[in-house]
Amino acid sequence: MKHLPKHLQPRWRYLAVAVETWPDAELDRRAFQRELWYAAQNLLGDTGSADADVRLLRFSHADGSGHAIVRVRRGYTDEARAAIACIDAVDGHEVGLRVAGTSGTVRACEEKYIRGPAEPSDQRHVVFDNADRHAVARGTRVDVRTDGAFVGATDLDFR
Structure with a gap:
């Protein structure tokens, strides 16, 4: 199967998300992705969430703080930010999410918005x-x- 030409390939934006919970909460990648999909589907509907194509690329959480990188189709960053804002709990653990910034590449997203390890x-x-x-x-x-x-x-x- 041939690749699509560059001008037909989908364009992506990457959102850096800061995650904060109580110290005893244990979150995993799968549960966070599920909540992200549910939030997008509930807010945007089936067709809107399919168009936005919100995906969790990277996730890290320990001792009550962490970060995530969420991939979204270009032109749907505002909708994705709104869906992320709708998430208040993951697996029964209260969670606070903040979109730190948006970038055009994963590398730039990590370098600019995710600064090293979490606070001790x-x-x-x-x-x-x-x-x-x-x-x-x-x-x-x-x-x-x-x-x-x-x-x-x-x-x-x-x-």
Whole structure:
């Protein structure tokens, strides 16, 4: 089978997506891709999601933060961004997604928007709500474990 001429080949855009969850959440690539497809189909409909052709190319997640690279057909980046914004949970774990930027190649997307490894996390014991509690700190963000759940805080909440 012959390749299509260059002017007939599909053009793609690549979205760099920052992923943030609670520290104990474990996400995998397959579940994230499924949620991405469902969000696109629910928002754009069957034909719109087929036209956008949203695909997950790269995915990395550990210790509550990570990144993804999503491929979308050129001209459908706004629709893909809207579909990504509709995702609030993956496999029952709450997730926060932010599109860091758009690029024309995977390499440029990685170099420009995905800067090396994720921030290191630090285990701490803090006093929160008048009790000694276990916490996970990433930069200035601190996730404090309360009765079976996490509460988001910052360093300023403990001074």
